[in-house]
Amino acid sequence: MKNFVKIKKGTYRNAPIKDAIFPLVKPLTFGKKGAFVTVDGSALMGPDSKRVRILVDSPLSVEPSSKEDYQALMPVKKEPKKKETTQQAMDRIKKRFEVLDQMTDAVANGTVRGLIVSGPPGVGKSFGVETILEEYDAMAKLGGKVKTEIVKGSMTPIGLYQTLFNNSNSGDILVFDDCDSILFDEVCLNMLKAVLDSGKKRTISWKAESQALRREGIPDRFEFKGGVIFITNVNFENVRSKKIQDHLEALMSRCHYIDLGMDSTSDKFLRINQIVRDGMLKEYGFSKEFEKEIIDFMVLKSARLRELSLRMVLKIADLAKMDFDNWKELAESTCMRRVINNY
16 A cells, blocks of 8 residues: 655755655655655656655654545646537537527517627628518518517617617517617616616616607607617627626626627638528529539638628629629629738
8 A cells, every 4th residue: 555745844956845745655764965755756746756855854844644635736637628520610509599599589479578699790690680580570460469670880879769769569679780889888878778677667768858859759768668689799798898897797687698609710611601501692593512612712711801701701692693704803802901012
């Protein structure tokens, strides 16, 4: 049975040893340089240190120890991180967007009141949301209750208040897409916090004097009963500005928040492949082989493309439709950063 000792204070080749535990090779011995104990130092000092002598100040610097204490002090060996396969990455991305579809449906049918969707631009955040809501709009024409409105671009606080009032009835679904300016205005943020709240009653107020509201017949206080989906390029968990950080945390605590991730170039290309494969370019009438050629061209030129997105796919597809023989040259001129040669 192997014994263990704790060196409370000692030296090895003039290097200090303090409160270290070793497997014992040979008990305390006295030599020309004083007392020493022979231990197996390979775990801490490397494979060539299976038998080393540690000088100690006195016999009191050495005390018995246990295997359990020795193992507790050993550095934990981290398992090497397994590299994600392409199929695993595609499954991960697909699952995220399936969750987005499911949550969008939950907002449309009134199960969920508010949803924030965060992800990089051009990966199809809006595509899935709009596709599902279009189905509800089609049902509304046949007598359904859901009415949707998609708002894009910047918005003033009073514009936001008016938009919320006009979509405040039960069954109304309001989608904010590319309206990130709202997140940097405290008045807008406070209204957004109110409509995204999971509480039973959501009351929105506008206490400032406004002729515009009076002209429109909009009250200075109303109850919001609709659903809201806020689609943004801003990752709420990585915002550095302390000024809005607390507001964003409050928003996440009030409603459901989905971070689609996909910050890496490979993830974006996998997502683009999925959407193209599912029929994004169907109306162009291209063969599957030519669709793949467009994606391969984007992969080859990814370092120079002005953006890596589904919008870029459509831009290049438009060029191919316009001039099938010269679309690559056109893409070089219109979709890519110019290469500057310095001599």
